[in-house]
Amino acid sequence: MTLGGMMKRRRFLKILLAFLGSITFLSFAYSFLKFLTSLPSISADLQKLTIHKSDVPSGEAKNIIYHNTPAVIINRPDKGYFAFSRTCTHLGCLVEYSKSNLKFICPCHAGIYDLDGSVVSGPPPKPMTAIPLKIEGETIIIG
């Protein structure tokens, strides 16, 4: 075999080794990344939460836990029931309903949302996350 042929074979082996090495590295890196991300959720996605209407009088709000996440359900005299995640979209603190101001206020960095969940002022980059609900008779079904 000529020297040129040898070099070609050497180059081929280098590329092959680099390819196999990269595949090995990527497969470990991928499984490591998956290992580090969140554990699979134990809660059933279809699980719904039911609350009696009388638990949330008109103009009042009630803090609930929905899918292991703090949430709030509010009874607006003009528009009815709404549910939102209480997690502030800024840095994850929990917002509180202020009955006197008719707003949701984040205690960490003074982010303020209106009762539709839209940002009124402060640093939150997006509105509060709404949770779907429906009314069946005297029961509110969240989720």
Added chain:
Amino acid sequence: MLTKIKNWLDVRIGLNTIFQTHVLDYRMPKNTNILYTLGFIAVIAYATQAFTGIILLIYYIPHPDHAFRSVQDIMTQVPYGWVFRQMHAVGSNLMIMVAMLHMVTVFLMGNYKRPRELTWVGGVLLLILTIVFGLSGYLLPWTQLSYWATTVVTSMPTAFPVIGETVSQILRGGDHVSETTLSRFFALHISILPPLYLLFMGIHLFFVNRIGISATPFGKADEEKRPLTEYKRKTYPDGYPYYPRFFQKQMYMMMAYFTVMFFIITFLPTLYFPDEANVPADPFNTPQ
């Protein structure tokens, strides 16, 4: 007895030669000041954190149901537990301050400049590691303060486009700060960061020694201005000996470091412990 041990070591590993070369014959530039000891103080601070941290490990339980109680027990039940916990908590704040002060003084005196770029980059990485140490340790007492501070900090990566959410998820191990977060922060704090820090500290000190210590910009300038064409270690043949002159400065500063630490522990024990630091974490209630 001590002489015998020294002689025993000397004939085997040349102890006297090491001492002579690296301590007695090692010369410091004449215009060094007290700020040159800050790197040494950062090493002392790290050693203190490692020592007190290992002691705290004996009683600390890294589980949400027990972490807060175990830290309270260290503070109130374990004999002298409060000393080691306070040293660790106050020391962590002081360590970050010392590392930052070291960085600022090095920057202001221009010691980061050619040929010491690598030393500077290594130092910045060490400062980042120090801050990550602080962040990961902050959650461990599982108090309202630590829980919500960690919630805020681990939400910060979400501001980055594309990878932000994934980074946040990896940090927390889920959507929220939970027992998974506590476990991984504990692992990070006690088994991943310490060897990483030691590695970078070794690299940083290697560069300091290999490139040669820099003089201050005060007094006569002696750094060469010509382009770098070959490796040349910076030495100061007419400088002051490291021992005892500079060593003495280091000892003064070490005493000053511990004086500040114990002043805070004695007279300002709640400086780093507001009310929320004494309330167990409540994931459903953000403190006002």
